[in-house]
Amino acid sequence: MSILRRLALMVLPFLVFSCSQRDFDSVAEGQKLLRRDAEWADLATAGKDIEKIVSYWSDDAVLIFRDSRCSRAKRRSAHT
Numbered sequence: 001m002s003i004l005r006r007l008a009l010m011v012l013p014f015l016v017f018s019c020s021q022r023d024f025d026s027v028a029e030g031q032k033l034l035r036r037d038a039e040w041a042d043l044a045t046a047g048k049d050i051e052k053i054v055s056y057w058s059d060d061a062v063l064i065f066r067d068s069r070c071s072r073a074k075r076r077s078a079h080t
Contacts, residue, residue: 040056043049 036056040053043053043056047053
């Protein structure tokens, strides 16, 4: 058996199984996002614990304020 044919036989199952459909419930995922957003909004409104508030942001988040100032890092924005 040629090397090319062996390679094709080894790769074929990978391609078939990696392209299979996965179940995704967009309504449930949407509800999860809304709950997380409500949790963050409650924390931000209370304004008591800045560390918990910024914990919802990614490390590379960009914050743009009304006067056009930007803060690019979670840690830097938490300490300024």
